[in-house]
Amino acid sequence: MSDARRPENAPGDHPNVSPAKTGILLANLGTPDNTDYWSMRRYLNEFLSDRRVIDYPRWKWQPLLQLIILTKRPFSSGAAYKSIWNEEKGESPLMTITRDQTEKLADVMRDRHGDQVMVDFCMRYGNPSTRSKVRRMVDAGCTRILFFPLYPHYAGATSATANDQFFRALMEETWQPTARVVEPYFENPLFIDALTDSVEQAYANIAARPDMLVVSYHGMPIRYLRQGDPYHCQCQKTTRLLRERLGWDSTQITTTFQSVFGPEEWLKPYTVDEVARLARDEGKKKIAVIAPAFSADCIETLEEINEEIRESFEQAGGEEFTYIPCLNDGDAHIQALAAIIDDNLKGWIG
Template identity: 70%
Template sequence: MSHIPAGHPPVKPPKVGVLVANLGTPDGYDYWSMRRYLSEFLSDKRVIDYPSWKWQPLLQLIILSKRPFTSGANYKLIWNHDKGESPLMTITKDQTAALQAALPEVMVDFAMRYGNPSTKSKVGAMVEAGCEKILFVPLYPQYAGATSATANDAFFAALMKEVRQPAARVMPEYFEHPMYLQSLAASVTEAYAALDDKPEVLVASYHGMPKRYLMQGDPYHCQCQKTTRLLRETLGWDEGSIHTTFQSVFGPEEWLKPYTVEHVAELAKQGKRHIAVMAPAFSADCIETLEEINGEIREAFLHAGGEKFTYIPCLNDRPDHIAALAQAIRENLTGWI
């Protein structure tokens, strides 16, 4: 720094940045906040890959004239009114603070793929702060084009806007990491220990995707199946004790099956009195877990004759989850710190 000539732009001490990314959240549950968020989300070709000339008129003129009202009502049910934000935002902030405490040698921040804070704004802030190296961490245990890949797209697009591009790495999916699996298993063990009677079946419900994506080579389905198997083995349970299902079906085409809402109803009809449901594809509780699983899917089971439904929360900012993420991040920072 002592060799910088007079008049040279200021040079900040070099840093290493870790930018964690989650799916996103609307700024509010009012109509226009929901419409902006849903328009950005459902216009992503990684999420809905129909031709724009066919999809956009349907989306903008029909779907977004109604869906913001229903989605907004669902968000209102789970909204963190004290902080004026969605649970996903609250939890992601808590995760980021915990990771920063666990990784004091780097700068840790977070971004959302859709909504705020945007990936572009956070990459810019990290570069401005002096980060010459950035590890991008999509908070998705399993890889999918509609989650991990689109988050990476936004990260790389943000780098294109920087005059001085930092060196960049992307942390891959981490569903096989031993510490992640131990945390996932511990969440089940602790939930079961708090119950008076043990559930007869544990349902691992993953976010769905069109079956067509699987046939095109997306590894998500296979990684979900493997996650369930590795979780079962970590718990030491017998085969068949955990069922893999898929939720959040959207549109007319066939999605990955079995559908969670149908499967839990069938379990009730088979005489299962008590089931537990968890969501191993989500790193933080959100609308799909707090409202869909603990609302719609719970109701489907009880309406079909089930008696007791236990939802096991996502790993969120559990200390063992933060430790697992921090360890995976350290492994991907090798040679940088």
């Protein structure tokens, strides 16, 4: 039932207006609707047509994408998604986890701020779209929206494109809400504490301590770094802060980058190659891998790290491979995100 009412002292034909609220809109990368060819093709087409992701000239990139890549890749990507698909709910793990995070954060915000706030989530690619959720918030009376890209580290292909889509959605609104965007939180002490706790808990459950903790981040072309993208530096700082918080020296932890795509040189070392080198050349037979750039487990962690990268390590002679899950909807992560949200609500909500 709508709580919209005609404003006091307004004429009788004035449209109903909902009580003013503040919207908190979480955003993640996105997910296909299903694992079949056409669902995958639609999702990959939207993702790989984004100039923030692939910035080659359209005249050069689109024929290659439409005629070659999108003819073949939906089959292989669909198979990868199928191997991790949440069959019970008919959706990807990223969708399940992001919804769980949103529900828990909504509970926290409701306890703190009552009906002053509305918490929801959207995806940059696929569904639920950013546009649909901005529209829903405006319809519900949100005159302010705090937009929170769930990427600890800034990158043009993640944070920036999510922000682009948010502001495109605002452009369509007649009564445009005031907006704020949460800045990257890669060095936030509560985020580092949550990462530290996840490592310590994982190590406590491993019979033999790993020889190395591999901190794997999603990669990007080195060219982006040279153009001024701060992602690489922010990743390195997260690893350093995590190492310091754990009280370790540099021989126990290393930074790598995964998910290389296309012919360009990407940030190195590549995770898939480095784990093999550790096993083969340095005799590191027991490793653990953590992926702090992802706020929720997804295809890049559950399939790429826990299957492809694990296989690379084991084929090179590695014996014990431990994947440490993302922070997901764990209590420490939710409390960290809630604290970041409250900090960004200052001046809007007392």
